[in-house]
Amino acid sequence: MSDANRALKNDDFLDGDDPFLEAADVERLLLGETEDSDAGLFGEGMEDEDPFMAEAETEFEAPQAAEMPERPAIRPEMPDFDAVREELAAMPSGDALYGEVDDDDFLDQPVPRITIGAFCERPETAALIENSANDRRLAKAHVDIEMGGLPAAIERYHDESTPNLLVIESGMRGRGLFDQLEELAGVCDPDTKVVIIGATNDIGLYRELMKRGVSEYIVPPMTPIHLIRTISELFLDPEQPFAGKSIAFIGSKGGVGSSTVAHNCTWALTEGLQSDAVLMDLDLSFGTAGLDFNQDPAQTLGDALSDPDRLDDALLDRLLVRCTDRLSLFSAPATLDKDWDFAPQEYEMVLDKVRRQAPFVTLDLPHVWSPWVRQTLLSADQVVVTVTPDLASLRNAKNLFDLVTSARPNDEAPRVVINMAGMPKRPEIPVKDFAEALGVQPALVLPFEPQLFGKAANNGQMITELDAKSKAAEGFGHLAGLVTGRVAAPPRKRGLFGNLFGG
Known part of the structure; x- marks a missing residue:
């Protein structure tokens, strides 16, 4: 009781x-200094009828x-x-007020x-x-x-x-x-x-x-x-354990900016929506989360995956890096001296323990295809696919969509982010054709802004930190609201990319 x-x-x-x-x-x-001394704190001296x-x-x-x-x-x-x-x-004390406390783990x-x-x-x-x-x-x-x-x-x-x-x-x-x-x-x-x-x-x-x-x-x-x-x-109910919502970010091919989208969306989620989150950089060899958040932790996700059975709350607290009051980072080793070859169940064990730490866990997945990537992608609560407006991205995104929607018929379709749209002198597939091929409108269309994104990356900053009024910062806030299901400020349509926000 x-x-x-x-x-x-x-x-x-x-x-x-x-x-x-x-x-x-x-x-x-x-x-016991009451006008009615017949009734005690826990019914002592009370009549037979309560x-x-x-x-x-x-x-x-x-x-x-x-x-x-x-x-x-x-x-x-x-x-x-x-x-x-x-x-x-x-x-x-509480025991004096409520009697002897049940022996529980809460x-x-x-x-x-x-x-x-x-x-x-x-x-x-x-x-x-x-x-x-x-x-x-x-x-x-x-x-x-x-x-x-x-x-x-x-x-x-x-x-x-x-x-x-x-x-x-x-x-x-x-x-x-x-x-x-x-x-x-x-x-x-x-x-x-x-x-x-x-x-x-x-x-x-x-x-x-x-x-x-x-x-x-x-x-x-x-x-x-x-x-x-x-x-x-x-x-902390053992029969209904707390588990944060997992949001997986993956690119349709290398170099489309999936990590940039994942990191900035997570920042918008924590700083804009004021919710706690853990960002997991799962690209163990080439991950950039440490660079993007200007962090160089001594211990990383590789340490947790090496011995997931030892990963308890105390150890996890030591491995996580606090970037802000609300954002914690589980960074990648980003070294090539190991193969980082772990079984899917080891990734699953670590992810399950991290999900007990915060309401949201964002997963920055590498652009590789392996059993653990497939399992992590299909078990996530939300999937965000980042693409660029070219034919290879469209083909790969269509393959990802077909896989995810067929394996998860009762879940939402993946969200699509079209990145680096409007690059000068580059032929592009129109947004309309992308939407028709995938069967969904893009959640976000980010214009090609090399100066803004390059400066943020070199400074170890997020786009919102560098220019909170930019269209990209506004877009990341909108995307964070979509993938979390929480309230975000209504977007303002403006400029050349008036369709910055899709459906």
């Missing part, structure tokens, strides 16, 4: 009409709007956490590199979440805390992607709460999980929220360990 369910069953602090309890009230209850469980037998009824608390102001100022912490310091593992958005109504809750975010178990996660509860969350995500997890505090019940949750659902990404911190132990409310897709419902009083365990259970 989860902690939230135990709390719903055992917590006698609150009834259906009580507001949030302050920290001082919680302490008095724990010390009044809370009797309430569970009744049909859930939404209260009238007049009974609901006034909606909180949107985005008020953050509280003085130092003052709140003094109150929280007197609170008991608190032995760090939560993956996810993004968490917290919207609180009370300063005590905001301080508790901040304390939780500083715990070692959430060290990889990015936690943003705002005041304002549900209304602030709805306002915030009208124009941007939602994080992997939303933790929202709301003292509302009934129709008003459900109406706001429906409004939130309208702006949420499909893969976002939602945890509600509520005000009442109401089994009917709990069941109704679960029906509506809420991942968990918890009520005060709680401690950082309780919140961390709740998050861990959502992302």
Whole structure:
């Protein structure tokens, strides 16, 4: 049974009409200084009939709007956490509040590199979440805390992607709460999980929220360990292990710029869409990710593939290079002193472990054809094929499309990026003919800009770092939104390449 369910069953602090309890009230209850001394924290001294469980037998009824608390102001100022912490310091530990903790592995593992958005109504809750975010178990996660509860969350995500997890505090019940949750659902990404911190132990409310897709419902009083365990259970469930979405980038032939597209798209995904990602440079002999991100790590992907059985979370953290707060790089050895001949299952083992680290894993595949490349390509969640507008690219891209679509009939067709379009004096196959041959419109058409791309490569920079207003930077942001299914700013059509963005 989860902690939230135990709390719903055992917590006698609150009834259906009580507001949030302050920290001082919680302490008095724990010390037994209550007006009603017959009921203990875990039912000690209670009558044979459990009044809370009797309430569970009744049909859930939404209260009238007049009974609901006034909606909180949107985005008020953050509280003085130092003052709140003094109150929280007197609170008991998680074991004192929730009983003896089950012997599980959830608190032995760090939560993956996810993004968490917290919207609180009370300063005590905001301080508790901040304390939780500083715990070692959430060290990889990015936690943003705002005041304002549900209304602030709805306002915030009208124009941007939602994080992997939303933790929202709301003292509302009934129709008003459900109406706001429906409004939130309208702006949420499909893969976002939602945890509600509520005000009442109401089994009917709990069941109704679960029906509506809420991942968990918890009520005060709680401690950082309780919140961390709740998050861990959502992302570390052994029966439903967390796995980031894999996006494979491959070129139709050598020299078409697939690595450039992969690296810049990953940058746009992390810096533009504010989501964590790991970039794996799988071109072990000639990979350029280290150069493009101006990194020279001592340990590389080759070390992991040499002994994949030893690759645990601790070792993986040492092998990954942090390029930014959100982007980690698993670079290629880029040397010719070894053959780097590994079996497909060794690549698969390493990839499976990396996918537990972040919501997105981008795979920069080499232009070679081998069993492990085929397996990696066909097992990816999304495939991006980079081409140039010539006959060889068209033929090879058609072969790739036929293979991928026949092997994955229930998945999306690969995305196509036409790179270096409009090169002077070079005969080119029109974009329209490319689209007809492949059966899909290109996701992106990048114009031939040797100065911009050459300077970025020589400087070890991404296109957006060098010129954030360029058409190419805008295009990579658009592509990142397409392959992740997350919100990207709507593209502006302009200039000679007005069809920069395809379907």
